[in-house]
Amino acid sequence: MDLTYTDDQKAFRDEVRSFLAEKLPKRLSDKVAGGKRLTKEDYEEWHAILNEKGWLGVTWPKEHGGTGWDAVERHIFEEETTRAAAPRIVPFGLNMLGPVLMKFGSKEQQAHYLPRILNGDDWWCQGYSEPGAGSDLASVKTTAVREGDHYIVNGQKTWTTLGQYANMIFCLVRTSKDGKPQEGISFLLIDMDTPGVTVRPIVLIDGEAEVNEVWFEDVKVPAENLVGEENKGWTYAKYLLTHERTNIAGVGFATSALSNLKRIAGLEQSGGKPLIENPFFAAKMAQVEIDLMAMATTNLRTIAAAAAGNAPGAESSMLKIKGTVIRQEINALTRQAVGPYAMPFVSEALDEGANVSPVGPDYALPATQSYFNNRKLSIYGGSNEVQRQIISKAILEL
Numbered sequence: 001m002d003l004t005y006t007d008d009q010k011a012f013r014d015e016v017r018s019f020l021a022e023k024l025p026k027r028l029s030d031k032v033a034g035g036k037r038l039t040k041e042d043y044e045e046w047h048a049i050l051n052e053k054g055w056l057g058v059t060w061p062k063e064h065g066g067t068g069w070d071a072v073e074r075h076i077f078e079e080e081t082t083r084a085a086a087p088r089i090v091p092f093g094l095n096m097l098g099p100v101l102m103k104f105g106s107k108e109q110q111a112h113y114l115p116r117i118l119n120g121d122d123w124w125c126q127g128y129s130e131p132g133a134g135s136d137l138a139s140v141k142t143t144a145v146r147e148g149d150h151y152i153v154n155g156q157k158t159w160t161t162l163g164q165y166a167n168m169i170f171c172l173v174r175t176s177k178d179g180k181p182q183e184g185i186s187f188l189l190i191d192m193d194t195p196g197v198t199v200r201p202i203v204l205i206d207g208e209a210e211v212n213e214v215w216f217e218d219v220k221v222p223a224e225n226l227v228g229e230e231n232k233g234w235t236y237a238k239y240l241l242t243h244e245r246t247n248i249a250g251v252g253f254a255t256s257a258l259s260n261l262k263r264i265a266g267l268e269q270s271g272g273k274p275l276i277e278n279p280f281f282a283a284k285m286a287q288v289e290i291d292l293m294a295m296a297t298t299n300l301r302t303i304a305a306a307a308a309g310n311a312p313g314a315e316s317s318m319l320k321i322k323g324t325v326i327r328q329e330i331n332a333l334t335r336q337a338v339g340p341y342a343m344p345f346v347s348e349a350l351d352e353g354a355n356v357s358p359v360g361p362d363y364a365l366p367a368t369q370s371y372f373n374n375r376k377l378s379i380y381g382g383s384n385e386v387q388r389q390i391i392s393k394a395i396l397e398l
Contacts, residue, residue: 005076013076020084023049033085035366037208037350040165044120046087051118059095064102064114071303082252090162093117093124097170100187100240104228113189125163127171127190127214128237130156136386137172137237138181142216144173144188146223146230151175151188153196153219159380163199163212167192176231187233189225196220206372207347241382249323251296257330257370258289264337264363275337288329295322314394317387324377324384335371338364342371 005013028042050056058074060066069077081088089095098117101110116122133139142155153173163169169190176184190197196219201209228236265276265285275281302315335342341360345368349358358365378384392398 005072009072009076012073013080016077016080017084019053019055020080020086023053024084024086025049028087029085031352032087034362035350035369036352038087039352040123040162043087043090047089047120050089051120056089056118057094057098058089060098060102060114064098064110065118075300075303078252079255082256085256090123092126092162092166092170093122093168096126096240097124100170100227100236103239104187104236106224106227108224109189109227122168123162123166124168124170125160125166125192125214127157127160127169129159131158138185138234140172140174140185142171142173144175144186144221146175149223151221151223151226153188153190153216153221155216157214157216158211159202160199160212160214161210161380163192163214164201164209169214170227172233172237175233182234184231185233185237186230187227187236188221189227190216190219190221194219194221204373205375206369207345208350208373210373249295249299249319250327251292251299251323254292254323254327254330255296257327257334258285258292260363261285261330261334261337264334264367267361267363268337268339281333281337284333288326288333291322291329292326295319295326298322314391317382317390317394320381321378321384321387321391327377328374331367331371331374334367338367342368345369345372 025045028038028046030036031038031042047056054065055067055077057064057066058069058077060068062068067073094117098114101113105113113122117124127142128137128140130140130142133141142153142157144151144153151173153171155173157169157171160166160169169192171188171190172185173188174184175186178184192199192214196217198215198217200213200215202211202213203209204211227233262276262285265281266274268275270278270281276285298315299319302319305315338360341364344359346356346358346365347369348354348356349365350369382390
């Protein structure tokens with residue numbers, strides 16, 4: 001296994017860097033680098049720039065308007081966009097639903113929805129989690145009852161990220177109570193503007209309403225919006241989650257966050273010296289950097305295997321666990337580094353144009369916000385406890 005870039009891959013990396021230098025708006029990179037909150041318009045602006053270049057569907061084949069990149073090229077792109085402080089690609093339509101439609105959707109669904117994902121006509125959100133059915137999706141209770149050429153949907157979804165922006169939601173719904181719980185689930189596409197759909201924001205500890213409750217009351221959904229076969233949604237859900245967990249490793253995000261931590265530790269003082277020279281704090285930073293380097297190597301091994309045509313398996317669970325733990329450790333050290341400035345958390349100051357000022361240096365407020373917000377990392381996409389169970393069965397055969 002060769003973990004070094006070829007000449008062609010180095011040339012591709014240079015091409016990505018040149019593109020980012022020319023096309024990434026400074027206003028957006030300043031907001032990302034400064035930890036400011038991004039608006040729907042910010043994401044749409046960056047998506048449009050990438051789509052014009054043909055670089056939005058980074059996981060898609062060329063036949064569907066994607067880049068056709070292999071795993072290494074996607075890794076390089078993620079590495080460079082993170083380094084340049086570009087907004088992330090919102091994954092719900094592009095990296096989650098898109099691959100499911102390409103593999104299991106009808107030709108009509110592919111022809112209608114895939115172009116709309118790329119050109120921004122549809123903003124998708126994910127309807128998986130429910131009260132009592134988060135990591136245990138087999139417990140989904142939202143029902144979809146077939147009546148003629150429609151389904152009637154009733155129930156509740158929760159933790160729906162950026163659902164306040166979405167006009168479409170892909171949902172796991174229960175269409176049968178016969179057999180095992182996994183055998184009665186279907187995968188349905190629902191227009192958020194349909195009568196009976198209600199979105200209610202959930203304000204998190206960092207002060208942002210990033211997630212929502214979505215309620216369905218006698219929502220009439222055309223039967224043609226069923227993806228694949230009725231009662232086979234469990235298969236499609238697992239396929240989607242495998243792709244989601246691979247991306248959750250977040251090597252680029254962790255590398256960027258560690259670099260920011262070192263910068264802050266060089267500015268903050270401890271005992272009359274820069275904090276970065278404190279041996280106890282330096283040892284903690286060294287340990288997390290070693291862990292990050294080890295995970296990055298594992299990630300490259302997985303990427304090399306994927307480039308050779310192997311589908312991601314339980315390795316996705318390993319990367320999900322380690323990647324999220326490392327990012328939370330970096331967040332905790334960063335919050336520790338800013339010391340007392342972490343306490344007076346003025347959440348509103350993260351919004352563009354807010355008429356309030358943060359307390360302390362400019363890096364203190366984003367440090368606290370990241371610490372709070374990234375508590376979710378070890379929960380979403382299948383909690384780390386569930387991932388450990390997958391590893392114990394699939395790898396350790398326990």
